[in-house]
Amino acid sequence: MSEPDLPVAPVLPNVPVLPTVDVDTASVDIESWTCPVPLRHQDRIVLGHGGGGVLSGELIEHLFLPALGDATNAEMRDAAVLDAPAGGRLAFTTDSYVVSPLFFPGGSIGDLAVNGTINDLATSGAQPLALSAGFILEEGLETSVLGRVATAMGAAARAAGVRIVTGDTKVVDRGKADQLFVNTAGIGVVPDGVDIRPTRATPGDVVLVSGFVGEHGVAILSLREGIEFGTTLTSDTAPLHGLVLALLAAVPDVHVLRDPTRGGVAGTLCEIAEVAGVGIELEESAVPVPEAVAAACAFLGLDPLHVANEGKMVAILPGVHADAALAALQAHPLGTHAAIIGSVTDEHPGLLVARSPLGAGRVVSRPLGEQLPRIC
Amino acid sequence: MKYLDEFKDPVVARRMIDDIVASATRRWTLMEVCGGQTHSIIRNGLDTLLADAVEFIHGPGCPVCVTPLEMIDRSLEIASRPGVIFCSFGDMLRVPGTDRDLFSVKAAGGDVRVVYSPLDAVNIASDHPEKQVVFFGVGFETTAPANAMAVVTARQRGLTNFSMLVSHVRVPPAITAIMSSPTTRVQGFLAAGHVCTVMGTSEYEPLVEQYRVPIVVTGFEPLDLLEGVRQTVALLEARTPALSNAYPRAVAPEGNPVAKKVLADVFEVCDRQWRGIGEIPASGWQLAPAWREYDASLRFDVEGIRTVEPEACHSGEVLQGLIKPNQCPSFGTACTPRTPLGATMVSAEGACAAYYEFRRLQVPTKVS
Amino acid sequence: MCLGIPGKVVRIWDDRGTPMADIDFGGAEKDVCLAYLPDLQVGDYTIVHAGFALTRLDEESAVASLEAFRELGMLEAELGITFPSSDGAQPTGEPQPGTGAQPGGGAPRDEGAQTA
Numbered sequence: 001m002s003e004p005d006l007p008v009a010p011v012l013p014n015v016p017v018l019p020t021v022d023v024d025t026a027s028v029d030i031e032s033w034t035c036p037v038p039l040r041h042q043d044r045i046v047l048g049h050g051g052g053g054v055l056s057g058e059l060i061e062h063l064f065l066p067a068l069g070d071a072t073n074a075e076m077r078d079a080a081v082l083d084a085p086a087g088g089r090l091a092f093t094t095d096s097y098v099v100s101p102l103f104f105p106g107g108s109i110g111d112l113a114v115n116g117t118i119n120d121l122a123t124s125g126a127q128p129l130a131l132s133a134g135f136i137l138e139e140g141l142e143t144s145v146l147g148r149v150a151t152a153m154g155a156a157a158r159a160a161g162v163r164i165v166t167g168d169t170k171v172v173d174r175g176k177a178d179q180l181f182v183n184t185a186g187i188g189v190v191p192d193g194v195d196i197r198p199t200r201a202t203p204g205d206v207v208l209v210s211g212f213v214g215e216h217g218v219a220i221l222s223l224r225e226g227i228e229f230g231t232t233l234t235s236d237t238a239p240l241h242g243l244v245l246a247l248l249a250a251v252p253d254v255h256v257l258r259d260p261t262r263g264g265v266a267g268t269l270c271e272i273a274e275v276a277g278v279g280i281e282l283e284e285s286a287v288p289v290p291e292a293v294a295a296a297c298a299f300l301g302l303d304p305l306h307v308a309n310e311g312k313m314v315a316i317l318p319g320v321h322a323d324a325a326l327a328a329l330q331a332h333p334l335g336t337h338a339a340i341i342g343s344v345t346d347e348h349p350g351l352l353v354a355r356s357p358l359g360a361g362r363v364v365s366r367p368l369g370e371q372l373p374r375i376c
Numbered sequence: 377m378k379y380l381d382e383f384k385d386p387v388v389a390r391r392m393i394d395d396i397v398a399s400a401t402r403r404w405t406l407m408e409v410c411g412g413q414t415h416s417i418i419r420n421g422l423d424t425l426l427a428d429a430v431e432f433i434h435g436p437g438c439p440v441c442v443t444p445l446e447m448i449d450r451s452l453e454i455a456s457r458p459g460v461i462f463c464s465f466g467d468m469l470r471v472p473g474t475d476r477d478l479f480s481v482k483a484a485g486g487d488v489r490v491v492y493s494p495l496d497a498v499n500i501a502s503d504h505p506e507k508q509v510v511f512f513g514v515g516f517e518t519t520a521p522a523n524a525m526a527v528v529t530a531r532q533r534g535l536t537n538f539s540m541l542v543s544h545v546r547v548p549p550a551i552t553a554i555m556s557s558p559t560t561r562v563q564g565f566l567a568a569g570h571v572c573t574v575m576g577t578s579e580y581e582p583l584v585e586q587y588r589v590p591i592v593v594t595g596f597e598p599l600d601l602l603e604g605v606r607q608t609v610a611l612l613e614a615r616t617p618a619l620s621n622a623y624p625r626a627v628a629p630e631g632n633p634v635a636k637k638v639l640a641d642v643f644e645v646c647d648r649q650w651r652g653i654g655e656i657p658a659s660g661w662q663l664a665p666a667w668r669e670y671d672a673s674l675r676f677d678v679e680g681i682r683t684v685e686p687e688a689c690h691s692g693e694v695l696q697g698l699i700k701p702n703q704c705p706s707f708g709t710a711c712t713p714r715t716p717l718g719a720t721m722v723s724a725e726g727a728c729a730a731y732y733e734f735r736r737l738q739v740p741t742k743v744s
Numbered sequence: 745m746c747l748g749i750p751g752k753v754v755r756i757w758d759d760r761g762t763p764m765a766d767i768d769f770g771g772a773e774k775d776v777c778l779a780y781l782p783d784l785q786v787g788d789y790t791i792v793h794a795g796f797a798l799t800r801l802d803e804e805s806a807v808a809s810l811e812a813f814r815e816l817g818m819l820e821a822e823l824g825i826t827f828p829s830s831d832g833a834q835p836t837g838e839p840q841p842g843t844g845a846q847p848g849g850g851a852p853r854d855e856g857a858q859t860a
Contacts, residue, residue, distance in 0.1 A: 377749075377750070377751075377769055377770040378750070378752070378770065378789070379750040379789055379801055379803075379806050380749065380750055382806075382810055383810070385813075388813050388814050388816075391816055392813060392816055395816050410746060412746055412747060412748075439746075465794070492774075492794070492795055493776075493777070493794050493795020493796070494794065494795070495762070495777055495795055496795070515746070515794070516746060518746035518748065518793050518794075518798065519746065519793065519794050521780055521796055521798065522777075522793065522794040522795060522796045523794075525777060525779050525780075525796065529762060532761065532762075533760065568746065569748075570746040570747075570748040570791070570793060570798070571746065573748065573791060573798045573799040574798055574799075596748070599809075599810075599813050602813075603809070603813065606816075624802065624805045624809065625801055625802045625803070625805040625806040625809060626748070626791050626799050626801060626802075627799070628799070628802075632780050632781070632798055632799060634779070634780045634781070634782070635780040635798065638779075638780070
């Protein structure tokens with residue numbers, strides 16, 4: 001049975017480094033999305049929208065193409081054909097997005113699906129070339145909800161200067177998915193000479209974070225049933241490839257980059273310490289925590305170091321380049337609040353040790369699972 | 377955050393530490409009763425920084441950790457029933473019962489929800505009249521007013537689909553149990569500040585008299601903890617055991633009279649098992665007869681679930697400071713943070729869990 | 745046990761007969777039950793646990809405690825090593841060998857509420 005596929009943009013020219021535009025994707029008006037051309041079964045997604053027939057075609061033509069594509073979209077293919085880059089190596093990644101709620105202060109599942117995959121490429125040192133988008137829709141989903149998500153994805157992709165070039169849609173019976181899930185895969189090009197991977201963390205390196213931590217996780221928690229609270233915090237979702245480019249321009253010898261999403265900064269650093277077989281020391285008071293994140297974490301009993309981020313990265317690089325790296329990050333709009341937060345050591349290999357403002361150290365474990373409010 | 381950050385000031389803290397160390401003529405053994413205090417002591421490294429003056433024995437004061445295995449097993453049974461929405465504070469979900477935890481019940485299809493306040497569970501009951509909503513009412517005296525108000529509110533709203541699985545514990549009987557052990561090493565107590573915001577301080581006077589032990593009501597931020605330690609050490613040095621309040625901005629001698637009145641109405645004192653420690657007389661609260669219609673144990677008929685605690689657990693001795701965690705034969709083998717046998721391994725801040733992490737520090741990690 | 749956090753009362757309201765308040769913890773606001781502190785006023789600070797205001801925070805006592813803590817050990821400090829001031833100024837001396845100097849001295853963490 002043929003599968004419905006998303007439109008394919010004309011083959012991208014080989015652009016080793018894409019121009020990036022840092023715009024506020026949250027400002028795109030997705031609240032008032034309306035279907036540009038009438039769809040049959042306009043209000044709700046039905047199983048037939050995933051059946052590969054006329055309904056699928058209509059969905060692509062009237063919903064996905066306007067939202068995700070651009071003026072040059074003309075073809076519909078199962079696979080996009082891209083020119084091989086002249087130099088460098090390919091980076092390839094995939095990630096699935098199941099966040100609930102779909103829309104939250106500062107973004108939506110669509111922003112996460114684009115920015116998250118760009119960030120997985122960017123933190124391997126790659127500049128993104130193209131993304132795919134796969135949708136799993138629950139039967140009965142309001143079409144306008146899908147429209148808003150697709151619009152947000154298109155806007156985020158355009159803001160990042162990255163195209164969504166192929167895709168897929170499936171519809172599952174009502175109750176078998178929670179509204180909609182998105183998978184995006186991405187490919188990118190790692191410039192020659194760039195070698196970024198967790199195992200390169202070396203004693204003598206410094207650890208930097210590109211800005212305030214904990215905003216995304218706290219913004220999402222504030223909407224959870226049974227936990228709801230008021231805050232002006234918004235998700236920090238943002239594409240980081242521009243920031244990575246700026247950092248690499250100043251400090252080519254970056255050893256490790258990671259985006260501290262689930263598990264937060266602590267989870268990320270624990271993992272790096274384990275795989276690299278080094279110790280990492282974290283200066284707790286140096287970690288930039290916004291007051292509202294600190295406040296929410298205080299009454300929920302959470303550690304800001306364990307809370308998820310969607311537009312931040314951790315950078316590990318030789319100590320001699322610390323100042324240059326910090327200056328490069330801070331000069332970029334997404335790195336204004338960057339800070340040096342720790343160092344790599346040959347002591348306590350495999351462990352992350354946080355130093356309290358009083359100077360005492362404690363071992364920080366990876367969070368076991370989901371962050372939950374506690375009473376003690 | 378106002379009235380929080382000021383009490384973390386590291387410069388003042390260092391001076392207080394110097395002051396305490398300078399004033400101690402010997403090393404005193406103190407117990408902080410409360411798990412929140414243990415958390416703060418370890419997080420800020422106060423145990424290390426004060427090591428010349430004070431040895432901390434971490435007390436049994438984590439209500440989640442001390443909830444008896446039997447009660448966890450009852451919660452798992454209730455949460456597994458169809459038509460039940462089981463609500464809990466987040467920290468109970470990972471606490472293992474005999475063979476699983478609430479997370480696994482959720483994964484198997486149980487409707488298990490995390491709430492911030494017991495009133496959220498009552499609101500869920502209002503919103504879902506077709507479901508039985510059960511709240512897992514654990515905690516010390518600090519949490520008891522919140523849980524009591526849940527059943528009071530349920531009655532006010534005429535809700536017949538709300539009940540509570542109650543496993544409350546009380547601090548003073550635990551102190552009695554620790555001090556009445558002939559082998560106890562504890563010389564002074566930091567009493568739990570937030571328990572005292574509710575109960576006041578008068579319950580501790582008889583304990584000071586009977587056991588000639590200083591008890592200092594203490595807060596949770598580094599400066600509060602240091603002030604509690606400073607006062608306790610001063611009382612010990614002067615050989616004048618007394619009750620003192622080092623957390624006066626939050627604790628009034630009489631506590632919260634409104635809350636105490638509601639507690640006296642809704643709950644009655646009962647004997648209570650403490651996980652890994654055993655039964656402590658009069659150390660619990662259960663719903664009083666007038667409120668028993670809200671008792672989930674009765675409503676779901678799970679009182680028959682009786683679980684024997686594993687004999688291999690020595691956390692009672694650890695809590696009294698009689699053995700170090702690594703002297704327990706189960707330590708690191710049958711008992712690890714992932715497979716805890718008793719209270720002190722359940723919580724990340726428990727003495728055994730803390731030792732387990734420390735031991736990891738000394739073992740070279742394999743490089744992948 | 746018993747996470748208790750101080751916050752400021754910003755609004756008082758009623759939920760089906762239950763007195764409630766919005767408490768601001770510094771950029772994050774939570775609705776909290778006032779059943780046990782019916783006299784609490786807007787502007788008061790209270791300590792909150794599990795969604796309930798348990799005690800009115802005595803601000804005078806808080807200030808007095810802080811002053812007392814800050815004075816502790818000051819005499820020794822004057823006689824011996826120079827200690828940095830505790831009111832948020834940059835440290836002017838090495839606080840304690842072996843424990844590591846802290847950037848920012850005694851200033852409480854406060855990057856200011858912001859929304860990125």
